[in-house]
Amino acid sequence: xxDMDTLGQFFRRxxxxxxxxxxxxxxxxxxxxxxxxxxxxALPIPSAADRPAAARVANLGEAGDSGDFWIQPDGNTRxxxxxxxxxxxxxxxxxxxxxxxxxxxxFVGGGDRYxxxxxxxxxxxxxxxxxxxxxxxxxGWSGAGSPGSGQRACSQGDDGILEIDRSSNRQTSLSLxxxxxxxxxxxxxxxxxxxxxxxxxxxxxxxxxxxxxTTQVTEYRLVECSPEICSPEDGSHITLEDKVAVExxxxxxxxxxxxxxxxxxxxxxxxxxRKGQRYVYPNPALxxxxxxxxxxxxxxxxxLNPAYWVDDELPPALAAGIAAQLKAHRDALGVSxxxxxxxxxxxxxxxxxxxxxxxxxxxxxxxxxxxxxxFYNNWLQLRGYSLNPGERRRLVDEAIASLRQRSSLPKLDVxxxxxxxxxxxxxxxxxxxxxxxxxxxxxxxPGQRLSAYGSVRNCxxxxxxxxxxxxxxxxxxxxxxxxxxxxGDNIAQAGYEDAGDRxxxxxxxxxxxxxxxxxxxxxxxxxxxxxxxxxxxxxxQ
Numbered sequence: 398x399x400d401m402d403t404l405g406q407f408f409r410r411x412x413x414x415x416x417x418x419x420x421x422x423x424x425x426x427x428x429x430x431x432x433x434x435x436x437x438x439a440l441p442i443p444s445a446a447d448r449p450a451a452a453r454v455a456n457l458g459e460a461g462d463s464g465d466f467w468i469q470p471d472g473n474t475r476x477x478x479x480x481x482x483x484x485x486x487x488x489x490x491x492x493x494x495x496x497x498x499x500x501x502x503x504f505v506g507g508g509d510r511y512x513x514x515x516x517x518x519x520x521x522x523x524x525x526x527x528x529x530x531x532x533x534x535x536x537g538w539s540g541a542g543s544p545g546s547g548q549r550a551c552s553q554g555d556d557g558i559l560e561i562d563r564s565s566n567r568q569t570s571l572s573l574x575x576x577x578x579x580x581x582x583x584x585x586x587x588x589x590x591x592x593x594x595x596x597x598x599x600x601x602x603x604x605x606x607x608x609x610x611t612t613q614v615t616e617y618r619l620v621e622c623s624p625e626i627c628s629p630e631d632g633s634h635i636t637l638e639d640k641v642a643v644e645x646x647x648x649x650x651x652x653x654x655x656x657x658x659x660x661x662x663x664x665x666x667x668x669x670x671r672k673g674q675r676y677v678y679p680n681p682a683l684x685x686x687x688x689x690x691x692x693x694x695x696x697x698x699x700x701l702n703p704a705y706w707v708d709d710e711l712p713p714a715l716a717a718g719i720a721a722q723l724k725a726h727r728d729a730l731g732v733s734x735x736x737x738x739x740x741x742x743x744x745x746x747x748x749x750x751x752x753x754x755x756x757x758x759x760x761x762x763x764x765x766x767x768x769x770x771x772f773y774n775n776w777l778q779l780r781g782y783s784l785n786p787g788e789r790r791r792l793v794d795e796a797i798a799s800l801r802q803r804s805s806l807p808k809l810d811v812x813x814x815x816x817x818x819x820x821x822x823x824x825x826x827x828x829x830x831x832x833x834x835x836x837x838x839x840x841x842x843p844g845q846r847l848s849a850y851g852s853v854r855n856c857x858x859x860x861x862x863x864x865x866x867x868x869x870x871x872x873x874x875x876x877x878x879x880x881x882x883x884x885g886d887n888i889a890q891a892g893y894e895d896a897g898d899r900x901x902x903x904x905x906x907x908x909x910x911x912x913x914x915x916x917x918x919x920x921x922x923x924x925x926x927x928x929x930x931x932x933x934x935x936x937x938q
């Protein structure tokens with residue numbers, strides 16, 4: 398290794414050291430601000446047990462194998478294969494390979510206590526515990542002082558404020574005397590300045606989007622040379638300049654809920670970014686966007702979906718904290734519809750029964766098993782169709798076997814607008830009795846009916862008939878409605894190729910349902926159930 402190689406290594410180390418000093422100064426400034434806010438709000442100082450101890454990988458996706466991800470559990474461990482449930486502690490790091498992949502993780506405190514921060518990264522995102530990110534992220538904080546919450550990770554206090562890394566990738570070829578030493582400084586320091594983000598006291602959701610800027614040429618100069626080594630005989634300092642290729646990140650921060658304070662290194666003060674505002678750096682600016690539309694994107698709906706966070710191995714206290722926070726975010730963003738206040742007793746019971754199956758499919762399989770003789774012998778025979786007893790037995794047994802293979806999923810919310818659209822179908826079809834299935838007498842389909850009262854969002858589903866279940870029963874009880882939907886011979890008798898009704902109930906992307914029941918002129922009773930990933934209620938009442 399020659400002297401120039403050694404010198405280049407020194408400059409790189411010195412440049413890293415300088416950026417670390419800048420970041421430490423910035424973090425201290427943010428920490429002082431956070432502590433001042435906490436003092437004003439008279440919030441209790443969290444104990445060490447409340448502060449985040451680790452980040453737990455909740456889920457990984459989508460394409461490929463988890464071996465394509467890598468994780469470093471802490472600063473002293475070699476990187477290795479990552480799996481759901483993996484833990485990151487001080488210095489731990491996780492990297493996501495390409496835009497088809499994503500990773501989601503939640504913060505825990507002492508004793509598996511939830512620390513109120515959910516993070517999802519994709520598209521070459523890199524995360525370093527506790528509060529350093531680079532790439533594309535969605536981040537959600539619960540409100541300060543949430544029941545049983547303790548300290549909020551990456552907000553204020555000893556765990557630090559969230560930092561967005563924009564460190565540039567550069568190649569340098571400074572021409573220097575062999576004996577020179579010094580510190581390389583950017584002539585335009587904002588080109589690779591990092592950002593700190595501190596949430597307000599209310600629950601907050603942000604989306605961080607990072608894109609490479611066009612490679613630019615930035616001027617650097619050599620300063621702080623040692624007079625004994627790199628100054629001429631008169632003792633004056635030498636300043637050398639060169640042009641260096643620099644690639645940095647353009648960072649966009651969108652606030653869907655709450656507010657954040659964003660500050661770049663070297664800036665004298667932070668910029669407050671509120672709900673519905675977008676902050677862009679390195680040319681700081683604020684503009685407006687629609688948080689409702691952004692919140693109902695499939696990317697965001699999956700972030701807000703507890704099915705992608707909670708599993709059977711998750712400690713109950715942690716699972717409950719995550720689910721409660723996600724529910725609060727969905728309600729604030731309005732993506733789960735508006736709860737109806739006019740459901741009949743039967744419709745309310747159907748909602749409860751559907752959630753009973755969804756949250757405990759094994760237990761419901763036991764229930765059908767215990768009553769299968771009744772289901773073997775009694776069912777509503779649709780006019781014009783015949784179903785022999787042997788076929789009925791096969792369908793009942795298939796329903797039981799299918800439930801045995803299902804995993805539990807979170808409860809579904811019920812929407813007023815979706816239920817109103819379903820009620821239109823019950824009234825229209827039930828009154829004349831001329832049609833059955835998804836098409837109304839007025840030739841309407843599920844999508845048209847739901848759109849009359851709001852905006853439906855379904856991720857990965859193009860056929861609108863596939864997110865609606867229509868069940869006909871002789872006895873109008875919630876259990877009979879749901880069990881017949883699971884058994885599925887109503888659909889088979891009506892001439893459809895795939896029963897599929899139970900698949901809707903166990904689709905993890907579905908978070909919202911609408912329910913309406915009523916009488917049918919020829920088939921006695923009918924219930925219509927629709928499913929959605931998200932639903933934005935309209936203004937009609």
